[in-house]
Amino acid sequence: MKVLLSWLREFAPIEGDPYELADHMSDLGMAVEETRILNPLEGVVVARVADLRPHPKADRIQLVDVEIENGDPMQVCCGAFNMSVGDLIPFATIGTVMPDGMEISQREMRGEMSNGMCCSAAELGLGSDHDGIMILPEHLETGAPLMQELGLVGDILWDLEINPNRPDAMSVAGVARDLAARLDVPFEIPEWTVPSSGAAEDLASIQIDDGVLCPRFTGRVLRGVTVGKSPLWMQMRLTLLGMRPINSVVDVSNYVMLELGTPNHTYDLSLLPNGHIGVRRASDGESITTLDDQERMLQPNDGLIVNEADEPIGIAGVMGGASTEISDTTDSVLVELACWEPRSIARTSQRLGLRSEASARFERGTDWQINVTAVQRFCHLLNEVTPGGIEIVGEVLDVAGTTPDSISVPVRTSRISMLLGRDFSSEEIRNLLTPIGFDVENTDSQDVQLVTIPSFRPDTETETDIAEEVARHYGYGKLGATVPRSPDAGHLSPQQKLRRVIRQVMTGAGLIEAMPNPFLAPDDITKAALIVEEPVRLLNPLAVEESVLRPSLLPGLLTAVAYNYSHRNMGAKLFETGPVFEASEDSSGLPLETEHLAALISNADAFAATSLLKDLASTLKLEFQLTNVDGLAGLHPTRGAKINIGDTEVGSLGEVDPAVLRSYEIEDRCAWLNLRLDLVIEAAISVEGVSYQPVSTFPSSDVDLAFAVGEQVQASEIEMTLRKAAGEELQSLHLFDVFRSGQLDEGVRSLAFSMRLQAKDKTLTDEEVGVVRQRCIEAVESAHPASLRA
Template sequence: MKISVNRLKDYIPFEESTEKIAELLTQSGLEVEGVERFESIAGGLRGVVIGEVLTCEAHPNADRLKKTTVDLGGEVVPIVCGAPNVAQGQKVVVATVGAELSIPDGGTFVIKKAKIRGEVSQGMICAEDELGLGQGHDGIMVLDTDLPNGTPAGKYFDVTATDVVEIGLTPNRADAASHLGVARDLKALLNRDLKMPDVSDFKVDNTSRPVEVVVEDSADCPRYAGLTISNIKVGPSPAWLQDYLKALGLEPINSIVDVTNFILHDLGQPLHAFDLDKVKGDKIIVKKLPNGTRFTTLDEKERKLTGEELMICDADGGLCIAGVFGGLGSGVSDGTTSIFLESAYFSPDVIRRGSLVHGLKTDASFRFERGTDPNMPVFALKRAALLIKEIAGGEITSEVEDLYPDPIADFEVKVKYAHIDRLIGKHIPKETVHGILESLEINVSEPHEEGFVAIVKPYRVDVTREADIIEEVLRVYGFENVMLSDTYQSGFLAEHPAKDTNKLQYRVSELLTGMGYFEIMTNSLTKPGYAAKSGFLNTEENVEIFNKLSEDLGVMRQSLLFTGLEVLAHNINRRQTDLKFFEFGTAYFKEQEGYREEKHLSVFLTGNKSAETWLEPTRQVSFPDLYTVVERLFDKLNVRMPEVEIIHDSPFDYALKLKIGEKEIGKVGQLSSKITKLAEVKQEVLFAELRWDYLLKKTNGLKQYAEISKFPEVRRDLSLVIDKSVSFDAVRKVAEKAGGKLLKHIGVFDVYQGDKIEAGKKAYALSFYLQDDTKTLTEKIIDQSMNRLMKSFEKEIGALIRK
């Protein structure tokens, strides 16, 4: 939320710097996330002055240029100008040496002393577009002014500037979603008076255009006010109003809509203006329309109502989704001459439902669904009406209709002084407590020795309990003023984990990034359709979101697969096809009783293994490329490589299921095209997803490296002919059992299947690395080890040893 510092000064006069104000607001709970400078003309025309052309003659070395001398107020400088309309005696706008001007593409350039075709030039006589004042470039600007030469151009063009603070508004502080709301906090923080806008001049001019107002649903609309203004002229807003809106990041639309936006951001009260000539029957009805009713909103989209939305209607039907979005048929246009101006208080619940069901998030709904001030509608209505008359003319042609049958009462909260001291941790004098609360417009009633009753106005929807009152005292008193005692201690009942899981995750991230992988972070919310169409996720385990923002974000993910594929698709669509990604994230599952969360690690690999170079041809990534990454990961965590099982189940064309005992720890394989196409990925993708929480249980920490052995390593090779059904994992298990501690590593350097061996067989060429850390291996020991290996292969997997 953006707040103009200049506008704050209209409410609370102060001389403090913007940095100081930002610090005070942040300390009180309105965190300032940034400060930027807004200027009505980019650059503020710094270094640009009014000058007078004293002489003007042809350039000796260029037909289209002129040599001029320009009086800048006490200094006369030579300037070479190419404009056809430059002439002696003109008052002009001059960018002096050192001035920085903006250019249309968003860049800037600095005026420098130069020689142009041999003639010295010390500045630039400017056209409209060179100053950001318009699009004109046919010639220089010629001014009609009596201002003395050297006067800053910003004064002539009335350049305005303000600091704009951006506040990260927390959901509970609905009261601060306006300049008035922030000013109320500053009133307490600076201990100064608040100056409210003056509406004492408001009066009804006549009652020639009354509108009947009927509220059929007073529970969802406790207060509804409105009036009519006739004979207006819709057009552009004045510069001050346009600059106000632009400073907040809003685009001016027209004088009427701009006033309603001004009131919303200034007072926190959303307003809506209807073209009165389009209100059928001169009647406004606040009610709900039947389920299935079609309604077209201002964005020209036809929407199907659910029957739960509160609608503003006329005698014929809907005009507006109350508090959310206006209708196309009743909006203010350039041809509007009369309006009905609405100002209301709606139930936050009904606005939240209407906004959510149609996916409409507007500045109005943002405030209504958090809770606005029920005492503000009439004041804001009068303030807006006065501004409209001032800007667009017209006259107020009806009494103020204000339907408020059951006024919302102030909150009454009982507070004890002892509880204030206990929760804050410091004794604060009663007079200080009372003064802070009164400065926040919280009245202190029925004070006695032990406590008092706080009377809280209903716009403070977050202050309804004793703890809330104490928080209000503390945030104004200042957290920094509550000192910690030297005797404060803290103890821990919970056990500290033996493993530093954050460090383990960091080290694995280092490993993967070192192998060329990029870490991604994706949304835990995903499309329900993924589970329904994938064939491997259980839709009954979907954790559904009750207040989902859209169907695309309707459930919590059960796997990191699809959110990662969306990232792949985003990059591939931008011609980045060789991708290596990994992500640590949480998967969510609904169970019969409650919910379950699991931390997962996903790895994605697609495209070519490396960029194409003249040194070697590139190739597409293959399964071993990804499996090697998984092996390195297990090695880093000092976890024994798990058992593997070949599978061909969704979401894979082929994959290995990784198991430790009977516990599945993950899968790694090539995704099927059916799955990748769900996320609009049209190239082959290798994918691994590991259950990170379970991996952490199996590790005893990162692998510890020992001193390199002084004794040599010995390699011996064997060729085995085995059944095609026997996996390398089975071969590895037999070798590790028979080789004992001397066997350090097994490698496969060739695999053969063909007509030179028996049908249904395959041949593995294996390398075995033997080493004793305490002595040099003798040939006798080496032969004994290899014989044990060969006998075990023959006995346990039926291998034929090729010699």
């Protein structure tokens, strides 16, 4: 919403520094996005076009002689052709600095002198019209400074951001009311009176069939209406507030809407059989051709204006119909000033894509009590701007639907003080509320006042809402600042701490955290060779490429690595933590959402993933068991394993399927690790704080054993057997060498393990170590196709 100081001042004697006034409006919740002191345009004067002739050497410009005062006409070259001899136009004389900073100088254009510039509205910062030179009204004085003639000298334009709960501030008068209260100056909406004659009842009638849809419908019959141009002052105000001047009737309509916040509509009365207008909701299958000549299909909740034959002639509050449109031949007009159910307007305008200045106001709720004033203002203005005036017929036609009840709320001074954190007195509250239209009465209780909410504040309903009004007008910034303290210490949960630890393990291992798009294209799933029966789809995606919620972190990380490869960042090592989605529902009906950790290490084989898992295991004090599995979805068919913690499967690792990598144009091997982060964290929590083993003070003995083991046996199985056989003296065990060679039997590789043995209570003798060694060898050889290598 834009407001102009001169217009505000028609309602309240507002004065002050433009920026201080802007601060006040922002502090009242009408955030000022721009304060513009209208450019005085020194050097721009009213000039008369004395002659027009073609430029001898150029088609796109013409030569114009302009006359200022009584001097000799001056020649200008001009690129616009919309003016005629005798027109008054704005003329920038030599030396004028235009709003865009350009200085006007004498110039030669293809051999002809140009001694100034004829200006469009846009060039002057007075509107958006670039199409031609601004044609000024006849009555202006030639040679006079333009802005002074327009009455705009020193005027200030503010652009305000109005919150959806402030329909009152969608009008010049409403802004003036709020600001006047802050500045402690009087505010008043004038009662415009217009002379009328005859009786309107014979000419028009209004019938409301749905009082909820239409709480009030006010109309008036006007005769002798001619559609012409509105005066320049009106055009200027409309233009500055962001509306395009059209013609006198439309301009008056828009002016009243901007001024009082009341959208309105005009009907050509001669096109309304018997002058009858009805209001009802649409039924299925109805349609209407609107003012823009579009056929619109209607739905049962849409509000409709109908004629005597019950045919739609307008969509209530959204757009009028073509069949009753004002035209050049119009003489009699019915002006409509109605209130509409906000929800209905919101739904209809949204569905039809017809959001307008009018629907924006109806959606928020217009003031039903200002109808008559607004209708009078309409008549008053149209009478003023129509040459020879208009005839206003009879009384105001005013039909009520279901008008809202006036709401009175008991307001506790103690409660307001508590909510705002400052001790207010009842009197202070009354003095803050009364100037903005709230009626405040005493009650039997000293703490309680009865506050009646004005009709232009439909958003305000409760004691808490009133608290906001009190705070707003007192000033949020003056309330003070206190800091409440939680009775408990602040902390992260064990899960949150462990998630951070896990991320640190990842970065410690050289991985970079990525945040790929969680939305996938449907074919991303097959591109990554994943098998997902029913992925979670978006109902209203922005694009089909972003229509599926990821069932795995793999496609996103592959896309990220591929992006890096295409930008010569080979060897990217990325990880991500975050939820993946499955269509199957959890207990509350939501899709299943589980938090995963995934790492994709390019230019690395599967062991990069196992190393990462070992780092995690060591930090979290967890034991992960790997089981080689062929053909895991998305993984290299012979380089993949599932990961368990005890009986619980928690993920998988390996390398990405070479075919998948090819489809992403990644030329290197990529190691892949995927874990159910939630399960890993729970497991890590369960082993936290497990008691420690005292460090033995006795010397340890090392035993190395190498076995020739059939390829069908996992190294981890041998390790498990050794661990069991070694017994409680085993302090550590790890695989330290693997080799394959022609010297070994076919299908067999050598696995060498290093064990450290240590007793808690004594030095192990050579004999005792020998016994354990022998036990281990026998256990492995008997349990597996394996033999000790000499």
